[in-house]
Amino acid sequence: MSLDLPPEPAAIERIVELPRSFARDVVLAAFAADAYSLGPHWIYDTDEIDELYPNGVTTLDLPRSEYHPGKGKGDLTHYGDQMLVLLESLAENGEADVSDWMHDWLAFWQDDPESYLDGATRNVLEAWRTEGRFLPSRSHDLAGASRMAPLLSLMAEDPVEEVVAAVREHTASTHGDPLVVDAAEFFARASYHLRDGSPLPEALSRAADETSEAMRELYEMGNADPALPSREMAFRFGQNCDVSNALPLTVWLALKFEDDPVRMLEENVLVGGDSSARGMLLAILVAARGDFAELPVSWTAEQVEKDRVLDALQVLVGNDSGSI
Numbered sequence: 001m002s003l004d005l006p007p008e009p010a011a012i013e014r015i016v017e018l019p020r021s022f023a024r025d026v027v028l029a030a031f032a033a034d035a036y037s038l039g040p041h042w043i044y045d046t047d048e049i050d051e052l053y054p055n056g057v058t059t060l061d062l063p064r065s066e067y068h069p070g071k072g073k074g075d076l077t078h079y080g081d082q083m084l085v086l087l088e089s090l091a092e093n094g095e096a097d098v099s100d101w102m103h104d105w106l107a108f109w110q111d112d113p114e115s116y117l118d119g120a121t122r123n124v125l126e127a128w129r130t131e132g133r134f135l136p137s138r139s140h141d142l143a144g145a146s147r148m149a150p151l152l153s154l155m156a157e158d159p160v161e162e163v164v165a166a167v168r169e170h171t172a173s174t175h176g177d178p179l180v181v182d183a184a185e186f187f188a189r190a191s192y193h194l195r196d197g198s199p200l201p202e203a204l205s206r207a208a209d210e211t212s213e214a215m216r217e218l219y220e221m222g223n224a225d226p227a228l229p230s231r232e233m234a235f236r237f238g239q240n241c242d243v244s245n246a247l248p249l250t251v252w253l254a255l256k257f258e259d260d261p262v263r264m265l266e267e268n269v270l271v272g273g274d275s276s277a278r279g280m281l282l283a284i285l286v287a288a289r290g291d292f293a294e295l296p297v298s299w300t301a302e303q304v305e306k307d308r309v310l311d312a313l314q315v316l317v318g319n320d321s322g323s324i
Contacts, residue, residue, distance in 0.1 A: 022195055023156040023317045025292035026284055027087060030149035031309055032299035033279035034080035035060050037269050041077055042067045044239050044272050046231055057269050060302050070114030074304040077276045078116040079143050081108070084305060084312075086170070087150035091312035096151055096166040098173050102134050105174075120144060124174050136176030142246040143277035144175025145184035149284055152191060153316050160192045179214055179243050186211045186219075186247075187281050194288035200258045203288075204251060218244065222251025230256070230267045239273025250278045254285050261286040261294050 039061030040049050052064050062073045071077075076084065082105065089104040090096065109117075109125060117125075120139035127135035148167045155163045164185050171184040186207050193203035201223070208219035224233065233252050238245030249271070257264035264282055269275040286292060300306060 021156070021317060022191075022287060022290075023153040024313060025287040025290075026149045026156075026191070027153045027309065027313050027316075028300050029283035029287040029292045029295060030083060030146075030280045031076065031080060031303060031305075032295055033265055033283035034076050034083070034276050035074060035303045036265060036299050037276040037279045038063050038068065038071065038075060038077050038080075039073075040064060040269050040272065041276050042274065046270070046272050049270060049272055053270070056266055060299060067116050072304070074302045076303070076305060078118060078121075079146055079276050079280065081113065081115040083147040083150060083280070084308060086147055087153075087309065087312045087316075090150050090154045091315040096154060096170070098169050101170060102173055106134075118143070120174050134173065136172055136174055138177060139175045140177040140180055140243050141175065141241040141274075141277065142180065142183055142243040142250070142281070143241060143274065144171050144177075144180040145187060145243075146277045146280040148184055148188065149280065149287075150312075150316075152188065152284065153313070160189065163192070164188055177243070182212045182215050183218075183243050183247055186215045187284055191284050191288035194285065200285065200289065201255060204254070218247045219251055222248035223255065224248075224252055226252070226256040230271050234271035234273070239271060241274040241277060246274060246278055250281055253278070254282055258289075261289075261291045262296070265295070 036057070039057060040052065041063060042065045043049055060074050063071050068075075068077060085104050085108045086101055089101050093100045106128065109121065118141070120137040120141060120143075123137035123139070124134060127133065148170065151166055151170060152163065155166060167184045167188045168181050172181050175181070189207035189210050190203045193206050194200065198206065204219055208216045221237070230253070234249055237249040237252070239249075240246065253264055253268050257267060264286070265279055268279050268282060286295070303309065
């Protein structure tokens with residue numbers, strides 16, 4: 001995949017200065033996937049996507065749907081915005097304390113940002129306004145699990161059960177649906193198995209077994225015929241935000257394109273719908289396999305908030321020499 005604009009040399013230099021590690025790559029990959037998804041995000045009509053992107057989605061782009069007013073090329077979706085809040089919160093506080101995260105999350109929204117206020121966020125903010133305490137929404141959107149990359153970075157050397165506990169707690173802070181919380185555990189466990197050298201199908205299968213019967217069922221749905229066209233599968237599973245639809249589609253895309261991460265993320269945006277939530281989780285798997293270097297550098301270097309991401313990431317992973 002070629003990109004129209006060359007990435008900024010200064011940004012490339014900063015990326016290279018960070019040590020090459022899962023802790024670095026998982027964060028950069030997740031933000032890259034989110035920024036890349038912004039253009040066609042939440043467009044469900046695939047004919048419209050084809051009209052907008054006749055040659056595929058070859059660059060970062062400004063949002064083409066109505067849901068991200070004020071955003072431009074290189075910006076993050078509202079999912080990415082919240083992931084950046086989490087990354088900076090972890091960098092500042094140095095531990096996965098959910099109370100610190102929620103304090104910083106609330107401050108972000110109270111500042112009236114140009115960031116889409118989705119249903120889960122509205123519900124949590126309303127509970128804070130009326131009851132003076134944080135209560136999770138009942139949202140069953142997969143996006144609640146998608147922002148976990150900074151946690152995986154901070155806790156990259158910690159025992160898997162401690163990481164699982166942290167991602168479940170952080171996901172449940174805004175999304176109270178048990179299946180969404182299970183989804184966060186599923187992808188966290190899969191990333192650990194991949195880092196240990198398990199092939200992707202084995203990593204996903206083991207993670208499903210270790211998480212819950214519901215995850216096993218959703219994994220089995222996604223472990224479908226890879227020969228079928230991506231859009232046919234997206235229409236079959238559903239392009240929407242619901243974890244019951246989005247997780248099987250995410251699994252199917254991961255398995256079909258496991259050896260071509262760029263194609264994986266491009267097909268993800270071309271099938272439409274909530275591509276950002278799926279893409280951020282696909283990116284975690286890409287990073288856990290050690291394949292972040294295959295993604296175009298410009299997906300990181302052309303991000304508007306790249307310096308904030310790199311500043312916070314440097315606190316988490318240090319500044320030893322490394323290589324993209």
